[in-house]
Amino acid sequence: MTRVRSGPKLVRYRRRPRRDDVAALRRLVAATRVFHAEERKVALELLEERLRVGSRSGYSFFFAERAGRLVGYCAWGKVPLTRRSYDLYWIAVEPAAEGQGIGRKLMRLVEHAVARRGGGGLYIETSSRRVYDRTRRFYRDADYGEVARLRGFYAPRDHKIVFCKVIPSRR
Numbered sequence: 001m002t003r004v005r006s007g008p009k010l011v012r013y014r015r016r017p018r019r020d021d022v023a024a025l026r027r028l029v030a031a032t033r034v035f036h037a038e039e040r041k042v043a044l045e046l047l048e049e050r051l052r053v054g055s056r057s058g059y060s061f062f063f064a065e066r067a068g069r070l071v072g073y074c075a076w077g078k079v080p081l082t083r084r085s086y087d088l089y090w091i092a093v094e095p096a097a098e099g100q101g102i103g104r105k106l107m108r109l110v111e112h113a114v115a116r117r118g119g120g121g122l123y124i125e126t127s128s129r130r131v132y133d134r135t136r137r138f139y140r141d142a143d144y145g146e147v148a149r150l151r152g153f154y155a156p157r158d159h160k161i162v163f164c165k166v167i168p169s170r171r
Contacts (some may be wrong), residue, residue: 011102012065013109017050021063024070031094034131043090046075059089062109064102066080071097074106076113076122086110086119087165107142119169123147128159139163 025047031038049057058080064072079085088110093103114122124139126132128149140146142151144163153160 004135011045011067011071011100011105013105014063014065015061015109017061017063018048019051021070021073022047022051025073026096028070029092030088032092033095034092034135043075043092043109048088060113063107064093064097064106066097070094072102072106074110076110078117079123082120083120086114086120088122088124103138104142111165112170115170116166119167121164122167124163126161126163127154128157128161136161136163 026040026044029035029043035043036040046057047061050059050061058077060076063070072091074091075089077087077089080089088107091103091106093106108166111122114120117137122144124144126135126139140163142165144165146161146162148160148162150160150162152158
């Protein structure tokens with residue numbers, strides 16, 4: 001567990017999911033007011049799969065907690081059938097904790113984990129919807145470049161935007 005002072009209270013970071021994370025994650029992704037019901041369902045399914053089958057799920061997590069409350073998390077994993085490609089599936093911080101460096105720290109934790117596994121491309125897919133403007137700015141500020149735009153992917157005028165950053169090996 002890593003401890004970092006962030007905002008008014010200490011934030012603790014951990015990688016191991018727990019059963020009580022399911023309810024906490026349900027609350028967190030709903031609180032963002034960004035994700036559709038189907039998207040929220042998928043976020044929970046990834047965590048539940050990890051809890052059910054462990055690392056065989058292919059999903060890894062980092063959780064950020066303040067005073068025992070989940071305030072941020074990310075889900076990531078190796079892209080199947082690739083040698084050095086990873087996906088950041090989810091990253092979310094509760095609105096009251098935004099702007100305190102929690103998202104940046106979660107991103108760095110994933111990048112360091114990828115580096116320890118030999119490095120490679122860390123890919124992030126997101127929507128072009130206006131509600132994701134801050135999210136895309138967050139990725140660009142973290143030095144992720146836009147590598148693809150699939151027009152009308154999610155819906156008419158809602159494009160899939162793919163970002164990538166090459167993470168060097170730190171074995």
